[in-house]
Amino acid sequence: MPLKSLLVLGLLASASVLAADTAKAPAAPVPLLWKVSDKDNAVYLLGSFHLLRPGDYPLSPEVEAAFADAERLMFELAPEEMQSPAMPQMMLQAALRTDGRTLQQELDAATWRRLEGWAGKNGMPVVSFNNFEPWFVGLTISIVEMTRQGLDPKLGLDNHFMDKAKAAGKPAAGLERAQEQIGVLDGMEATEQRQFIVEALDQAEKGSAETERLHQAWRRGDAEGLWSGMAADMKRQYPRLYRRINVERNDAWVPRIQQILTQPGDDDALVVVGALHLLGDDGVVEKLRARGYQVERICSACRAGTR
Structure with a gap:
């Protein structure tokens, strides 16, 4: 699975800050939406795609109803961090090389030539990348x-609901801090970072097919397809990165979500996170189900029995 999929599947909200009109989609996206309940309140879990198109709106009635029912929202990052002008600068600072070498010295000659060609086509001097780590360059290409x-990225599901929460006067918070998210990218192994650049260049040469496949799977609400076709590959090919990006963060988020369910009162919440965080046995959905909570998928268009 291309490491680029980490971004387009919505695993790292902070990545979208680095950032067209298309034809209207025929129907609202089928939501990746679950409701987790205890005896007096509920948490809605909504799988995000961080970069969207105008045609992906409006959203389904189920999603709008979940927002209306929620007294507060939670995201991977709090809106004040996610939408802060300081966020791109934080990423740039983390991406600066500190080892005394240049990117050209780290990459093999063939990859550097490909990067040089891509940069030239996009009006960028390739030497401007020399002071940055490979993960940042691969992310920029993607x-x-x-x-x-x-x-x-301005149309991503997170930004959409951050703006709606602000307009409705609903409080919103983050499940983690921006520096923690950036640290996940910055902590990639050197071999993974170099592979990230190669795969980003591969996808740039192939065009839109991979991104469109991911986008359409998200629009269909295809939880099983997203998991088996992408997350399972990532788990197999990049086990350390998969654990850092998915498992460890999910494990940290579950207690925070539980706090909403166990607190006094009947306030409900809408939690909007990258779609992959909700899928599979390592996902937040199954982790909460394993702790005894009632969990149901809310999706009128889904087949009977889909979770």
């Missing part, structure tokens, strides 16, 4: 290519 395909 963002540039996805925005060219009409996917816009």
